[in-house]
Each structure stands twice: as structure tokens, then as C-alpha cells.
Amino acid sequence: MILSLDLDSEVPIYLQIRDRIVEAIASGELAEGSSLPSTRQLAVDLGINFHTVNKAYDLLRQEGLLRINRKSGALVQRDARTGPPEPGFTDEWETRLRTLLAEAVAHGVDHPAVLGSCAAVLTSFTPTAPTAQGADHGAEQGDSAS
Amino acid sequence: MILSLDLDSEVPIYLQIRDRIVEAIASGELAEGSSLPSTRQLAVDLGINFHTVNKAYDLLRQEGLLRINRKSGALVQRDARTGPPEPGFTDEWETRLRTLLAEAVAHGVDHPAVLGSCAAVLTSFTPTAPTAQGADHGAEQGDSAS
Amino acid sequence: MILSLDLDSEVPIYLQIRDRIVEAIASGELAEGSSLPSTRQLAVDLGINFHTVNKAYDLLRQEGLLRINRKSGALVQRDARTGPPEPGFTDEWETRLRTLLAEAVAHGVDHPAVLGSCAAVLTSFTPTAPTAQGADHGAEQGDSAS
Amino acid sequence: MILSLDLDSEVPIYLQIRDRIVEAIASGELAEGSSLPSTRQLAVDLGINFHTVNKAYDLLRQEGLLRINRKSGALVQRDARTGPPEPGFTDEWETRLRTLLAEAVAHGVDHPAVLGSCAAVLTSFTPTAPTAQGADHGAEQGDSAS
DNA sequence: GTGGTCTAGACCACA
DNA sequence: GTGGTCTAGACCACC
CATH class of the missing domain: 1.10.10.10 (Winged helix-like DNA-binding domain superfamily/Winged helix DNA-binding domain)
Known part of the structure; x- marks a missing residue:
């Protein structure tokens, strides 16, 4: 730690x-x-x-x-798989997301690139089984951009 | 304003x-x-x-x-169309993006939902489809530019 | 126990x-x-x-x-029936009661509702109606004593 | 203050x-x-x-x-007349109320006396117009005890 | 002026 | 040993 x-x-x-x-x-x-x-x-x-x-x-x-x-x-106390967030979390969070993404767009990053960054960050959160270990069927993100 | x-x-x-x-x-x-x-x-x-x-x-x-x-x-001074961001912008921005997305994931929002929120925010920015690209029925703002 | x-x-x-x-x-x-x-x-x-x-x-x-x-x-050592509390108990207790009730009132619970909660709690303590007094259908516990 | x-x-x-x-x-x-x-x-x-x-x-x-x-x-930020409490407040509060009232009952205060204390505390929260000043029609609490 | 952050050290309550 | 409370003083951010 x-x-x-x-x-x-x-x-x-x-x-x-x-x-x-x-x-x-x-x-x-x-x-x-x-x-x-x-x-x-x-x-x-x-x-x-x-x-x-x-x-x-x-x-x-x-x-x-x-x-x-x-x-x-x-x-x-909680985890990605503990369950859905408390009501009220998402609204406040999306407000901050909007501001952050706006910043990138205003600086000239095009939409597909922004979405690509988001997808990349998300995949960095899933171990994606670096060794041969079962490869838990993750969602296929990243190809929805462009 | x-x-x-x-x-x-x-x-x-x-x-x-x-x-x-x-x-x-x-x-x-x-x-x-x-x-x-x-x-x-x-x-x-x-x-x-x-x-x-x-x-x-x-x-x-x-x-x-x-x-x-x-x-x-x-x-x-600049705009989504002005060009790519200054070098150094993206790294710092992605750090903040990582933290923000981690917050949602830790609270139990699954990856597709997070990516969906990102996409939704981006489409809300879409300036009335500047190129012929599908133009998903977003709000029509932005014709005061140029 | x-x-x-x-x-x-x-x-x-x-x-x-x-x-x-x-x-x-x-x-x-x-x-x-x-x-x-x-x-x-x-x-x-x-x-x-x-x-x-x-x-x-x-x-x-x-x-x-x-x-x-x-x-x-x-x-x-003592009981609801043992007799009245020691002197000094009531004052200190009412101070705490005041704070607790104030909390509910400040949060918008109106006075009748607060008093109703108090009454409901008390009836939940009622040991199967010791006197003939109305005996609002509470849970029946307490016959293991004496 | x-x-x-x-x-x-x-x-x-x-x-x-x-x-x-x-x-x-x-x-x-x-x-x-x-x-x-x-x-x-x-x-x-x-x-x-x-x-x-x-x-x-x-x-x-x-x-x-x-x-x-x-x-x-x-x-x-809020007030007795701001509106009802957030959901979840009452449950936690009643747990503490139960403990506090139990304390009095266990020490020999009889139920009507406990309820009387509650009512007295509540009336102490309403000004009851000490001077001739309009006496805003407050709820009539206190006579439901006994 | 306001609140917010960080440091530092003391003492106590809980398990 | 753990966290909780209180004190004290410094510096910074906001308005």
C-alpha cells in the first residue's frame, strides 16, 4: 500500500x-x-x-x-461489484464529467479521441488477465468511437 | 451571456x-x-x-x-476546430479523467454505463453536425458562430 | 440472552x-x-x-x-416497577431528551409526529398491559418475569 | 449568539x-x-x-x-418548517429515541411521565407568544399525555 | 474578512 | 495498537 x-x-x-x-x-x-x-x-x-x-x-x-x-x-466498504451507486450520485458526477470533457473538446481534442481516452482509462481498470487466467468476458469498449 | x-x-x-x-x-x-x-x-x-x-x-x-x-x-482564443491541444495538456487531463471515471466505477457504475455517459455528454456538445456524420438528433445550438 | x-x-x-x-x-x-x-x-x-x-x-x-x-x-438491580429514579437522574436525562427531540424538529418532523414516535416507542415497551388501561395490541413479551 | x-x-x-x-x-x-x-x-x-x-x-x-x-x-440551511426530513433520517433517529426512553423507563419513570417530559420539551420549542404578539397558531401538543 | 489545509503534539477512549 | 479529540500556529484560497 x-x-x-x-x-x-x-x-x-x-x-x-x-x-x-x-x-x-x-x-x-x-x-x-x-x-x-x-x-x-x-x-x-x-x-x-x-x-x-x-x-x-x-x-x-x-x-x-x-x-x-x-x-x-x-x-x-464497497466495490465495483457491490452494486449500483446511491441515487443522487450519478447526477452530480455527470456534471463534473461534462465539465471535464468540455475542457478537452475546447482544447481541440476531437470527440472520437475523447471517447477513446475514456475507453482506455476504463480498460486500464480491468486486469484483462495479463497471464493465462480465465479472461473474464469484459465488455467490448473502444470500437464505438469513430 | x-x-x-x-x-x-x-x-x-x-x-x-x-x-x-x-x-x-x-x-x-x-x-x-x-x-x-x-x-x-x-x-x-x-x-x-x-x-x-x-x-x-x-x-x-x-x-x-x-x-x-x-x-x-x-x-x-481557441475552439474545438482550432486544432490539437498544446503538448502536455493531454497527460494532465487524462490523469483527472482517470480519477473521475474511477469514482464512478468504484461506486458501482459498470463500464458500459460509464462509457455511455461519456458519449452522451459528447453528443450534447455536438454543434449541429458540422460534417455529414449521422447527426444524432441533439439540441440545435451554435448557429450564432461564424 | x-x-x-x-x-x-x-x-x-x-x-x-x-x-x-x-x-x-x-x-x-x-x-x-x-x-x-x-x-x-x-x-x-x-x-x-x-x-x-x-x-x-x-x-x-x-x-x-x-x-x-x-x-x-x-x-x-432495578426495574420499571422498582420505584422512581434517583434524584438527579431526571435532569440529566431531560437534557439529552431535549437535544434528541430538537434534532427531529430541526429536520422538519412536526411536533405531533415526534410525540407519536415517543408514544409508539413506549407502547413497544408495554409488558402486556399490567393495568386495565386500553392495552393497545403491542407485541406480547415479558411473561417470563416473576 | x-x-x-x-x-x-x-x-x-x-x-x-x-x-x-x-x-x-x-x-x-x-x-x-x-x-x-x-x-x-x-x-x-x-x-x-x-x-x-x-x-x-x-x-x-x-x-x-x-x-x-x-x-x-x-x-x-434548514428549519422546522423547511419540510419533511430526508428519507433515512427517521429510522436512525427512532433507534436512538428508543434507547433514550428505555433508559428512563428502566429507571422507574412511568410511561405517562416520560410522555409528559417529551411534550414539555416540545412545548419549550414553541415560543407560545410570551408577550401579546400574535400567537402564531401552533399545534396543540401536551394534552395527549396521560 | 472568510473558510480551508497542513503540521505538530498532547491526551483520551476503545478493543 | 487503533482511532478520536483538542489545542496551537502557520500558510493559502476565496471573495
């Missing part, structure tokens, strides 16, 4: 931690029930204050992705 | 202004060369401090989307 | 145990003189550390609801 | 602040749209650290009772 942080970024550290964990959950690297390092431990590993880690964990808890336990620390 | 702002949002006002303008550019509503209202005018229209508008315009200038002349005010 | 605990709750486990026992006493399920399982036994049943059970029992003892003998274990 | 705190209480300070504000909202002392003192100001007034006030305000924000604004500070 080592996260790479950029202490000079304008993105707050606690948000970087949160983002990396969200991505790890999306990619399946952290499955439901997985345990995360304790706040103090992770703070030491990252060379930051434990309050900062605390804030990241608390944010993830509020988002429903983590559950915090006095005994066993932080556990991953 | 009427923007809808949410003064109670956790998103800073200057960022909301910037976001709305970026979306207007992406949708073709604001084409290259279009002029924006003066900072003071827009500030009055929105009922906010003109420094806030100034900050939004300056951010857009830094991003290469606006150019600001002392005499002609703010003009849209 | 089976208690349902939520190990992931933000309510400490020892408090959950205490709460469930208080509710059992209020409903008449545990009458004065009833014996509770030993701390070690209950700890095993619940799959938790016996110190946690100990802490719950000790808290109940401090509150005057339990008395603990070295030989006969934990016995219910 | 002066709150009375007990620094020696085992109830965390930030929770005491939150409780007092909830009660003020319930009693109508703080109506929707009312502004609260800034975190730093209130911290100075109470002689505590501003982070503690911050935590109380943030908790109220999460509960939907406050909205925080960089410009105008904290404003009361």
Missing part, C-alpha cells in the same frame, strides 16, 4: 490520497473488505501528518467507500 | 464561471473570435465582485482559451 | 451492549433479580473481548441498573 | 456546540437563513480553538442543517 504523492501539487494531499485509493478500488486492486494501513502508519510511510491521512479516510468514509473500525482500522 | 451560478456550492464561483465558459466553447456556443462581456458587466449581471470574474477570465487566459485585449475586451 | 451488535457501527460495542440491556429492562424482558450471563460467556457468544462486556456491565452498575456479585454474577 | 459550554463535560466540546445550535434551530431561535458567527469569532468568544468550532460547523453541514459560504460564513 504505497501511494505516490506530489507534495508540490496544488491538489491537497488528503485529496491525492483519496484519489489514489478510489482508483485502486476501481481497478480492483482494493476489493471490498480489504484493509488499509492505519492512519498513523500510512502517515509515517508517506512522511506526512496523520491528521492529513485521517481527513482522506474520513472523506472516503463519507463517500461510502470506506468503513472505519476502531479495532481493525479502515476497511474497503 | 447568462451563466447560472450556485453561490452556495462548494465549487468556487470563479471556477463555476470558468467551467460554464469552457462548456460553452466545447458546445460551439462560443466560437473562436467571439467576444465575452467585460468583467465589470458580467460581474453586475451575476451580482458578484468583478475581481471574481477577473480571476475566471485570467484562468481561462492561462489555459489558452481566452485572449484579453485592453481595448476589445475578452475574446475566445 | 442474544444481543444483536453492529461491529461496524460508530457506536462503541460496550455501549451497544449497555443499550440493548437497558431496552430489555425497560420492556420487562429482564425483570429485577434476573441474572445475566457471565462476562466471559457473553463475550464468547458475541465473539468479542470479555473486557468489552465487562465495561458494559460496569457502566450499568454505575447507573444503578445492575449489581454484580462475585458468586452469583450479574443481577438486574 | 452565546452558547453555554461545559468544558469539563465528557461530551466533546464540538458536540456541545452542535447540540446547542440544533436546539436553537428547533426552537426557532435560529430560522432558515440566519447567519452564525464565523468559526474564528465564535472560537474567541467561547475561549476555545477555532478548529473545534470548525468541526461542529462541519458536522452540522453534513447533517444538512448548515451551509457554509466562503463569503458570508455559516448560514442556517
